[in-house]
Amino acid sequence: MAVSFSRQRTLSEAQRYGDLLRVLVRRNLKVRYRGSFLGAYWSLLNPLIMTGVYTMIFGSVFATHYDNSILKYVLAAFTGLVVINFFTAATNQALVSVVGNGALLNKVLLPVSVFPMSAIAANGFQFVISSLPLLAVVTLLSSHNPLFLLALLIPVTALLMVCAGFGFLTSALYVFFRDLPYFYELFVFVLWISSPVFYPEDIVPNELKPFLALNPLFPIIASIRQIAVVGVLPSWHLLVGSLLSGMIILGLGWGCFQWWRSQFMDLL
Numbered sequence: 001m002a003v004s005f006s007r008q009r010t011l012s013e014a015q016r017y018g019d020l021l022r023v024l025v026r027r028n029l030k031v032r033y034r035g036s037f038l039g040a041y042w043s044l045l046n047p048l049i050m051t052g053v054y055t056m057i058f059g060s061v062f063a064t065h066y067d068n069s070i071l072k073y074v075l076a077a078f079t080g081l082v083v084i085n086f087f088t089a090a091t092n093q094a095l096v097s098v099v100g101n102g103a104l105l106n107k108v109l110l111p112v113s114v115f116p117m118s119a120i121a122a123n124g125f126q127f128v129i130s131s132l133p134l135l136a137v138v139t140l141l142s143s144h145n146p147l148f149l150l151a152l153l154i155p156v157t158a159l160l161m162v163c164a165g166f167g168f169l170t171s172a173l174y175v176f177f178r179d180l181p182y183f184y185e186l187f188v189f190v191l192w193i194s195s196p197v198f199y200p201e202d203i204v205p206n207e208l209k210p211f212l213a214l215n216p217l218f219p220i221i222a223s224i225r226q227i228a229v230v231g232v233l234p235s236w237h238l239l240v241g242s243l244l245s246g247m248i249i250l251g252l253g254w255g256c257f258q259w260w261r262s263q264f265m266d267l268l
Contacts, residue, residue: 006013015169016247017111020086020110020111020114021114021117021118021121022164024114024115024118024122025118025121025122025125028066028118028122029122029126030092030118032169034123038263040131043085043086043089043126043127043130043131044058044130044131044134046081046085047078047081047082047085047131047220048078048145048169049267050077050081051078051081052213053075054077054081054098054198055070055073055074055077055142057237058073058077058198058199059073059114062199062203063202063217064200065203066201066240067201068235070241072229072230073137075138075229076200076225076229077197077198077226078223079135079221079224079229080195080196080197080198080221080225081146081198081230082127082131082195083092083137083159083195083217083221083224084191084192084195084197084206084217084221085167085218086123086127086131086159086163087159087162087163087188087191087217088123088188088192089123090119090120090123090167091161091163091166091167091170091184091188091223092170092181092184092188093119093122093123094115094116094119094120094163094166094168094170095116095133095167095170095174095180095181095184096171096174096176096181097115097116097118097119097167097171097173098112098115098171098172098174098264098268099171099174099175099178099268100115101115103268105264105268106265106268109253112261112264113168113254113257113258113261114166115126115171116167116168116257117164117167117168119167120160120163120164120167121143124163125159125161132143135152135224135228136149136152138228138229139152139227139231142154142228142229142230142231143227143231143232144231148231151227151233151234151239152224152227154223154240154243155219155220155223155224155234155239156224158219158220158223158245158246159217159220159241159242159244159246161243161246161247161248161249161250162216162217162220162245164251165246165248165249165250165251165252165253165254166249166253167253168250168253168254168256168257169249169256170184172253172256172260172261172264173256175263175264175267175268176260176263176267178243191215191217194211194212194215194218195215195217195218195221196218196221196222196225197221201218201221213241216242216245216249217245219238219239219245219255220242222234222236222238223242225238226238
């Protein structure tokens with residue numbers, strides 16, 4: 001009887017959390033795109049423009065690494081930009097989510113973790129309806145194999161886990177250190193420049209590759225490029241590495257968030 005009651009209570013709490021998450025995601029998207037003509041599809045504008053800029057500057061040089069195809073370089077640069085832009089937007093919004101809702105948390109008893117989670121989920125929804133379909137079309141055209149779409153979900157899942165992990169970690173740290181956004185901006189720049197966004201990963205010197213391997217976005221971008229642009233399945237160490245880094249970062253971020261959560265209300 002006690003076990004049944006405990007299970008029912010757990011299901012009720014999970015349902016409440018899910019309902020609250022949906023409300024916050026809907027609110028996030030409505031506020032962000034109220035009065036907007038393109039809505040969530042504005043997220044494609046930045047990577048498309050930057051892809052054009054990178055192509056004009058580096059296209060003729062780096063196309064040699066993509067079978068002398070400017071089109072393949074365009075697609076490679078676009079995939080890198082989509083990943084880094086999604087990571088930047090999702091984690092920056094998650095970073096301020098707990099402090100930004102401090103007044104609400106002081107009035108209503110709510111699960112604190114739902115706020116960074118809603119920021120990641122809102123950006124994830126935007127990614128699914130805007131960038132992911134385009135990546136899926138490119139994957140089908142390059143591989144001619146629908147099964148490659150399943151392979152594409154592996155690095156995308158890893159990307160979501162990495163973003164969620166950083167979202168939980170930075171939103172918790174921001175409660176204690178209000179200068180964190182300035183340091184995080186520098187961190188994101190280092191992450192961007194060490195990711196193969198506008199350059200192919202095979203031009204990186206061998207002595208630097210062990211350092212770039214510490215970048216959790218590196219195997220994700222490389223995996224998506226091989227699947228969507230080259231039309232081949234990535235090596236297992238890339239796929240496993242991306243998933244493993246995603247799980248580690250998610251576990252670390254969630255663990256720190258839960259560990260520090262009891263101190264939040266004194267500082268909000």
